[in-house]
Amino acid sequence: xxxxxxxxxxxxxxxxxxxxxxxxSGGSITTSPYYxxxxxxxxxxxxxxxxxxxxxxxxxxxxxxxxxxxxxxxTSKNQITLRLTAVSPEDTAQYYCARSKTIAAxxxxxxxVDQRExxxxxxxxxxxxxx
Numbered sequence: 001x002x003x004x005x006x007x008x009x010x011x012x013x014x015x016x017x018x019x020x021x022x023x024x025s026g027g028s029i030t031t032s033p034y035y036x037x038x039x040x041x042x043x044x045x046x047x048x049x050x051x052x053x054x055x056x057x058x059x060x061x062x063x064x065x066x067x068x069x070x071x072x073x074x075t076s077k078n079q080i081t082l083r084l085t086a087v088s089p090e091d092t093a094q095y096y097c098a099r100s101k102t103i104a105a106x107x108x109x110x111x112x113v114d115q116r117e118x119x120x121x122x123x124x125x126x127x128x129x130x131x
Contacts, residue, residue, distance in 0.1 A: 002027030004097050004122035014131050018087050022080040022097030022122060029078055030055050035100045038071060038082045039113055040093035040127075047113040048093075052103055053080055060103075062110045087129045094124045 008020035022036070029036060038050040051061035053071045061069050070083045080097060098118040107113060 002099065002120055004099065004120055006095060006097055006122045006125035008095065008125045008127055010126065010128065012087055012127060012129050014088050014129055015086060018082075018084040018091065018127060018129075020082045020084075020095055020125060020127070022082075024078045024080070028075075029053075029073055029080060030075055032056075033101055035103050036073075036080050037098050037100065037103070037118070038069075038080075038095065039098055040091075040095045042090075042093040047115070049107050049110070049113050050082065050084075050095075060108055064110050089129045089131050092127060092129045094126050096124045097122045 003025045005023045006020060012018050032055050034055045035052045037052040039047050040050060041047050049062055050065055051059060051069050051071050053059045053073055059071050068085045073080045099120040100117045102117055104114050104117060
């Protein structure tokens with residue numbers, strides 16, 4: 001059974017860039033037919049899908065974050081990285097990586113996250129953006 005572990009800086013200053021890493025163990029990020037998503041949740045808000053990288057390496061982003069988000073992978077380390085530029089206090093959230101075999105069309109359009117699609121989640125990493 002694969003396991004996901006997020007890691008990151010914890011505290012970031014506004015206007016700076018944020019980089020988070022998801023380390024996958026017990027399975028390869030290149031194994032078909034999996035999607036590896038970054039999802040976040042701010043206090044009092046619903047889960048927000050940030051973007052996804054497919055096992056083939058292709059990426060798709062939430063339209064609202066597309067200009068600031070970039071997802072990449074290091075297959076030698078079995079890691080997936082999220083980079084978010086020009087952060088603000090509104091980016092303060094718990095950030096998760098999660099695996100799924102499908103991605104709902106409404107999610108790709110920036111809609112709500114269907115948690116039933118995801119079979120494995122990391123424990124999350126808290127990011128606080130200071131103003």
